Amino acid sequence: MFRARLLALVLTACPVTAFAHPHVFIEAAVRLIYDGDGRLDGAEVTWTYDDFYSLLILSDYGMDPDGDGQLTPQELAQLQGFDADPDPDFDGRLFLSVKGQPVALTPPADFTAALDDGRLVSRHIRRLQEPVDGAQPVDLRVYDPEFYVDFTMPDAPVIDGRDDCSVAAVSGDARAKAAAYRKAVDAALADDALAQEELVVVDIGAVGADQARITCGAGA
Template sequence: MTPRVFCLSTLLIAAPLGALAHPHVFIDAGLSLRHDASGALTHLAVEWAYDEFYSLLIIEDLGLDPDGDGVLTPDEQAALQGFDADWEPGFDGRLYLETDSGRPALDGPQDFAARYQDGRLISAHVRPLATPLDGDVPLTIKVYDPEYYVQFSVPEPPAITRTDCTADLRMGDPYAASDAYARAVGEALGDGESAEEADLITVDIGATGADSVQVRCGLQS
């Protein structure tokens, strides 16, 4: 996830690259799997719960909750909608599905909604599968930012509409992600260029350290 996704560039100007071996935004991702009447997986509902500090920055940038009571008026609630919905073309939503035969494709996001709750912004959207997936096919789900600007975690197993499914949540290792990022930045600066002199460095640490959910349904559960 890049700063441009949220269209809040004044808040998300990158710190000096020497300090970039850690994420700048922390998001707890909630997932819900939706199946059709035949048992095929058709949609994933996603919630992003932003950390309290980043939530406050956005609330202040949007000029909401001036009395600081943590409660938005109906007009403020309406103004909050879509604050992170302006995705760049091709942005993958940092949601990745894996099966033994490859990665099922996801269509673009739908049904954005947002709320401010207990000091955190919570944004929701829905990702349809480009083609419904046989619900009995073993599936692995990961949510991560390969550029490590955002650290995602999946604190709870997903809700699943089918009753014959199990979801095995396997926590990742954030230290592994941090180490991989530091190594990637070091390699990118290996020609002697200092972090201060570098205009922009983009690295990709892949799924290193990411939480994962393994879903098994039917005879596979």
């Protein structure tokens, strides 16, 4: 639903850009939440949208017509949950793993939204289906495998609930993402002569994604 609505907005506002990926740029920030037993229990995720997509959403909702960057209380209330996806299988574009094995997360919940300096800022909570032992190093990535959205993580994840953790953040490779997407699309078009490039959905996995490793306790 999120992807379909975005495509409709882009096609309406600027048909030329509908053929270019990614369509949206999001700066992600993650606050990792540890429980009283020192286990990783959840994460607060913040998405800061690019100026253009923020403008599209505000225009679609009929908000901030004077462009002063200020929303009325009524507009702010209407904005809440604008990017919540009702699909229970939506992965939330946050991926955690321990020893190479995926960590199961509950769907995104408790969405809030605001407008900050002309950019939409959305927050939500993810819970782990089973808390992870804090002694286990955790690998974290934020990415869109379809490369519809280009996620970056400018700052290292923040730790909440422990003071004995270290975070090693590694920047991704934007060129690798773009090249992997182009290769996947070309392959899809070669397999289906009737396919329309702007509607092709591919999966490039975590290629070029920003990532971080969190280590707590003696290993930190």
